[in-house]
Amino acid sequence: MRTVRAAVVGTGFMGAVHSRSIIAAGGDLVAVVGSSPEKGRAGAEAFGAALGAGSVDEALDAGVDVLHVCTPNALHADHVQAALEAGCAVVCEKPLATDVATADRLTRLAARSGLIATVPFVYRYYASVREARARIQAPGAAPPWLLHGSYLQDWLADPGATNWRVDAEVGGPSRAFADIGVHWCDLAEFVTGQRIVRVLAQLGRSAASRPGPDGTHVPVTTEDGAVVSFTTDTGALGSVVISQASAGRKNALSFSFDGPDASYVFHQETPETLWIGGRHANRTVTRDPGRPGSPPAPYGALPAGHPQGYYECFADFVADTYAAIRGRTAEGLPRFADGLRAARITEAVLASAACGAWTDIPTDTEEQPT
Ligand SMILES: NC(=O)c1ccc[n+]([C@@H]2O[C@H](COP(=O)([O-])OP(=O)(O)OC[C@H]3O[C@@H](n4cnc5c(N)ncnc54)[C@H](O)[C@@H]3O)[C@@H](O)[C@H]2O)c1
Secondary structure, three states: OOOOEHHHHHHHHHHHHHHHHHHHHHEEEEEEEEOOOOHHHHHHHHHHEEEEEEOOOHHHHHOOOOOEEOOHHHHHHHHHHHHHHHHOEEEOOOOOOOHHHHEEEEEEEEHHHOOOOOOHHHHHHHHHHHHHHHHHOOOOOOOEEEEEEEOOOOOOOOOOOOOOOHHHHHHHOOOHHHHHHHHHHHHHHHHHHOOEEEEEEEEOOOOOOEOOOOOOEEEEEOOOEEEEEEEEEOOOOOEEEOOOOOOOOOOOOEEEOOOOOOOOEEEOOOOHHHHHHHHOEEEEEEEOOOOOOOOOOOOOOOOOOOOOHHHHHHHHHHHHHHHHHOOOOOOOEEEEHHHHHHHHHHHEEEEHHEEEHHHHHHHOOOOOOO
């Protein structure tokens, strides 16, 4: 089996996570690209790559099979395009792009190239999520009619906190929803098999201003949180609450998908269990590859009692991407089409919040699987 040669652009949180996952998935981390040659070299040393580069072109010239794009959102498009035009597969962080037109262009470019192009909707890789999906979509199962949940964080709860994401020029016109709301919506669609078709959204801010680059305070133009009602293509009702300024909530992604026969509850911070509600009895199933009904390996293949976490999910996602590069496609691999889907939902959320009305999400029949 040929070893996949990889480069990572971006040396922050996700650059580190991708680099670790590349190695865990059996890839060869050839190059790390920083925002300067010095940062590239420091990243290469920290993550274990031979080459520390100051530009994506330098890394592509080293002969890589796949580029992992882990830079601020507004930079994704240029990095993705450079890779695809060089004949290189891409893993691009979400949001794929900061607007639908760009996400659409990149998705089409990837489809035309025939190259593998994926987006890390990584929460799909929890065994408990796969189990909920298998149970909900089992033949004969009554579909959930009520989908609800939240994704809450607190890293922007302090009004003195800031980040490149707060600057709409770099992060995009949606912040909290595009950053984390899209993960929740991806899970809702992936697990239930339903599509969100309309949204009614409210956006809000916890802080009116945050520190700017020169120490002064600058007005915040993007949302700290969102409350979104929606309906799906099967007529199910839904609501999701998104926040990056909820004190005490760290990475609290949770869903409840409720049906007449069974309801399924998952909490990302305690991912080893799935709560299944029944009309006469409730139960909590614990991830255990030895239990009948568990999702097939490799998802959550660790023996029971050895908790599966974010790193394992990420490595499984990268391994599936690399299997696809070698020609073997794994079920449920999130692709650019899913990134485009997320961009469409985000744009509808922004439009709905702006006009205060229900807003349709355009169908994506023209999307190409990539
Ligand atoms: N899938 C997930 O679970 C997940 C989680 C967190 C973040 N993300 C996404 O990952 C991306 C990166 O987020 P992060 O949290 O790692 O941010 P970060 O700020 O920690 O890292 C961004 C890095 O990009 C570097 N950079 C900036 N401009 C560059 C350039 N021109 N060339 C090369 N490098 C450059 C910065 O120096 C920094 O090291 C974002 O798009 C974010 O939405 C995804």
